[in-house]
Amino acid sequence: MALNFALISFLLPLAGSLIVTMLAQNSRIAGRIATLFTGSAMISSILLAFQSWIIPVYAQWPWFQTGGSQWSVGMLINTTSVLMGVLVLLISFCVHLYSISYMKDERMQVSYYARLGLFTGSMTGIVFSSSLVQLFLFWELVSFSSFLLIGYWSENPRVVRAATSAFFMNQIGDLLMLSGIVLIGIDKGTLDLPELGGQGTIAVSAGLLLLAGIMAKSAQIPFLTWLTNAMEGPTPVSALIHAATMVAAGIYFIIRIHTLLPSEVLQIAALIGSITGLAGGLGALASFDLKRILAFSTISQLGFMLLGGTAGTPGAAMLHLYTHAIFKALLFLTAGVIIHQTNEQDIRKIGQIKSPLLTIPLLMGAASMIGLPLTAGFISKETIIESLHSGWPLWSAQAVTLLTTVYTTRLIYFLLAKSSSQPTHSGRPDAFMMMPVAVLAAGCLWIIVSWSPVDFSGSLMRSLDQIHNFEPGMMTYVTLALIISSASAAFFWFRRQSTVPGVNGEEDNFGLDVLYRNLGSWPLMRLSLVAEWTDQRLINPAIHFIAYIQVAWALFTGWIDKWVVDGTITLITEIIIVSGDSLRMFTRGKIQSYILWAFLMLVIFIIWIIA
Amino acid sequence: MSPDALLYFAAWIFCVGICLVIVKRNTLLMLVGTELMLNAANVNLVYFNSRSSLPDGAMFAVFVIVVAVCEAAVGLAIMMRVYHFYQTSLPDQISELRERT
Numbered sequence: 001m002a003l004n005f006a007l008i009s010f011l012l013p014l015a016g017s018l019i020v021t022m023l024a025q026n027s028r029i030a031g032r033i034a035t036l037f038t039g040s041a042m043i044s045s046i047l048l049a050f051q052s053w054i055i056p057v058y059a060q061w062p063w064f065q066t067g068g069s070q071w072s073v074g075m076l077i078n079t080t081s082v083l084m085g086v087l088v089l090l091i092s093f094c095v096h097l098y099s100i101s102y103m104k105d106e107r108m109q110v111s112y113y114a115r116l117g118l119f120t121g122s123m124t125g126i127v128f129s130s131s132l133v134q135l136f137l138f139w140e141l142v143s144f145s146s147f148l149l150i151g152y153w154s155e156n157p158r159v160v161r162a163a164t165s166a167f168f169m170n171q172i173g174d175l176l177m178l179s180g181i182v183l184i185g186i187d188k189g190t191l192d193l194p195e196l197g198g199q200g201t202i203a204v205s206a207g208l209l210l211l212a213g214i215m216a217k218s219a220q221i222p223f224l225t226w227l228t229n230a231m232e233g234p235t236p237v238s239a240l241i242h243a244a245t246m247v248a249a250g251i252y253f254i255i256r257i258h259t260l261l262p263s264e265v266l267q268i269a270a271l272i273g274s275i276t277g278l279a280g281g282l283g284a285l286a287s288f289d290l291k292r293i294l295a296f297s298t299i300s301q302l303g304f305m306l307l308g309g310t311a312g313t314p315g316a317a318m319l320h321l322y323t324h325a326i327f328k329a330l331l332f333l334t335a336g337v338i339i340h341q342t343n344e345q346d347i348r349k350i351g352q353i354k355s356p357l358l359t360i361p362l363l364m365g366a367a368s369m370i371g372l373p374l375t376a377g378f379i380s381k382e383t384i385i386e387s388l389h390s391g392w393p394l395w396s397a398q399a400v401t402l403l404t405t406v407y408t409t410r411l412i413y414f415l416l417a418k419s420s421s422q423p424t425h426s427g428r429p430d431a432f433m434m435m436p437v438a439v440l441a442a443g444c445l446w447i448i449v450s451w452s453p454v455d456f457s458g459s460l461m462r463s464l465d466q467i468h469n470f471e472p473g474m475m476t477y478v479t480l481a482l483i484i485s486s487a488s489a490a491f492f493w494f495r496r497q498s499t500v501p502g503v504n505g506e507e508d509n510f511g512l513d514v515l516y517r518n519l520g521s522w523p524l525m526r527l528s529l530v531a532e533w534t535d536q537r538l539i540n541p542a543i544h545f546i547a548y549i550q551v552a553w554a555l556f557t558g559w560i561d562k563w564v565v566d567g568t569i570t571l572i573t574e575i576i577i578v579s580g581d582s583l584r585m586f587t588r589g590k591i592q593s594y595i596l597w598a599f600l601m602l603v604i605f606i607i608w609i610i611a
Numbered sequence: 612m613s614p615d616a617l618l619y620f621a622a623w624i625f626c627v628g629i630c631l632v633i634v635k636r637n638t639l640l641m642l643v644g645t646e647l648m649l650n651a652a653n654v655n656l657v658y659f660n661s662r663s664s665l666p667d668g669a670m671f672a673v674f675v676i677v678v679a680v681c682e683a684a685v686g687l688a689i690m691m692r693v694y695h696f697y698q699t700s701l702p703d704q705i706s707e708l709r710e711r712t
Contacts, residue, residue, distance in 0.1 A: 490614075568652075590702070590703060591702045591705070592632065592633050592634070592702055592703075593633075595629075595632055595633055596633045599629060
């Protein structure tokens with residue numbers, strides 16, 4: 001029964017994508033059909049959650065055989081994957097609903113919803129996959145459909161470049177991850193997660209390769225530039241893929257294989273996570289573009305999750321993934337409404353936002369992101385901090401928290417509180433846009449994590465992690481004090497500024513794009529020079545030599561053909577012509593020559609008779 | 612005149628006749644050539660008859676002359692018809708009998 005629900009919630013978005021492509025010629029209907037399918041998938045996943053909460057379900061079917069090894073596809077349904085599945089489909093449903101209004105003036109809506117459905121189905125595939133090969137398949141599909149969605153406005157060359165760079169970076173990671181999977185397959189002889197779980201940790205090299213794939217997918221350092229560039233895509237897509245689901249797939253994957261990874265890999269991952277968290281926070285602090293700020297904050301939060309999932313406990317990271325997906329999707333969708341109304345993404349030019357329909361969701365999302373009490377973000381963030389016992393992970397987590405507070409305060413202050421000369425906008429967003437925003441805003445409250453706003457081991461956390469038990473401790477109060485003091489300090493400091501503080505250069509990610517371009521082009525230039533030299537000096541003479549030999553040989557055979565082969569035949573024909581002519585001499589119709597020959601014959605005959 | 616000389620004379624006339632027939636481009640002269648050859652035969656007939664008591668050879672020669680007249684008449688008639696048909700009397704240009712090329 002649980003399997004059926006899981007299969008349905010996996011297949012429905014894909015089926016919706018196909019049906020939209022085949023049937024819906026009318027773009028207005030396309031969005032509604034796709035939304036209907038995703039909504040049904042979401043309901044199915046919620047039913048699945050009721051069916052198999054806490055109780056894991058595992059099923060596998062044979063897929064293909066290589067040599068003596070049997071590979072299988074399967075479904076591994078446990079609390080983590082059910083939570084992730086519900087999350088993916090919930091956000092996807094919200095985004096579908098939101099897109100009906102947001103994308104209503106676009107031309108290629110059918111293909112938009114088809115891509116969205118493909119993405120949702122692939123993402124659900126990752127969530128329920130039980131085998132690494134199967135997971136990799138959907139992992140690639142997610143990269144591909146993300147490429148399609150970022151490149152939706154393909155008339156714009158910036159968009160195309162962003163989509164290509166995102167795909168390229170993901171491919172680098174995916175290639176490394178595939179090598180890691182192959183290494184595991186050779187080493188352990190199986191790629192099924194439950195079987196691998198019984199065989200202890202994997203090799204460090206394989207773990208590092210898997211980590212590379214996770215880093216690329218979750219936009220960790222040094223792969224982080226693709227995520228900010230991907231903001232060229234439509235805003236609902238940014239909310240779905242680049243805030244809530246696709247980039248979270250890396251974190252989800254590391255949570256899922258946490259027990260397989262050796263401690264060295266976990267430490268490296270924690271280090272990368274903390275560096276990424278700080279870098280993302282600084283990037284968010286320096287940017288002016290509304291969507292880029294949110295993208296950098298996503299990077300920072302993903303780094304925080306990676307840190308929490310590897311240095312702390314995976315359950316806490318999963319909890320933060322869950323709350324982060326909701327509040328970040330909320331912030332993105334609200335930002336989408338603002339962008340839709342003002343046609344402006346620069347926070348210096350947007351002006352003050354006064355409509356409570358927008359300020360309340362923005363404040364809710366921001367509060368959850370900062371981690372103020374009574375929000376879901378508070379519980380998940382403090383759980384991660386509680387799970388980091390001491391040492392550098394704890395301090396870098398505190399630093400990330402501090403940065404998060406400051407950049408969120410900056411964003412909110414300049415959007416909501418700063419009165420500016422720019423005109424205020426009071427257009428009314430319609431119901432399709434506000435419904436998902438309202439749902440997600442409600443999801444920012446503590447109630448979705450546990451009944452009690454201060455109980456870290458509330459219902460959800462206890463289901464995710466049945467071993468660890470967290471309670472508000474000393475670190476919680478320290479962090480809370482840090483958050484509140486830094487938020488107020490930042491608020492008063494920003495109030496004294498006449499313009500928005502920041503650093504120029506967000507378009508190329510503060511020089512990282514240029515650096516990567518040069519890093520990529522320098523070896524290529526060297527390589528091309530070497531290749532050119534080889535071509536000119538080594539390959540060309542050889543080819544010329546061969547060509548000369550061939551031409552000489554051709555001339556020789558041509559001579560043979562003309563004088564030996566043709567000559568023989570010409571000689572034969574000449575002989576035949578000459579002999580034919582000499583034979584024809586007797587029968588040329590000349591009466592007198594007939595008489596001559598007849599007479600000669602007669603003479604010969606007479607001589608013969610007489611002799 | 613020795614008898615051999617007569618035979619040589621007959622042979623010479625015959626040769627002249629056949630040369631006329633073979634070499635001349637005109638049909639009329641070819642006909643003349645045939646007459647010459649017939650006359651060479653007549654000379655032979657007359658000469659060999661001189662060794663016999665009976666006049667058979669001379670008589671045969673007379674017949675040959677008669678036949679030659681008839682032959683000349685028929686030949687001329689054929690020539691007339693040929694000339695009428697082909698608008699020429701030159702044997703080189705009359706080659707209807709050979710194969711088509």
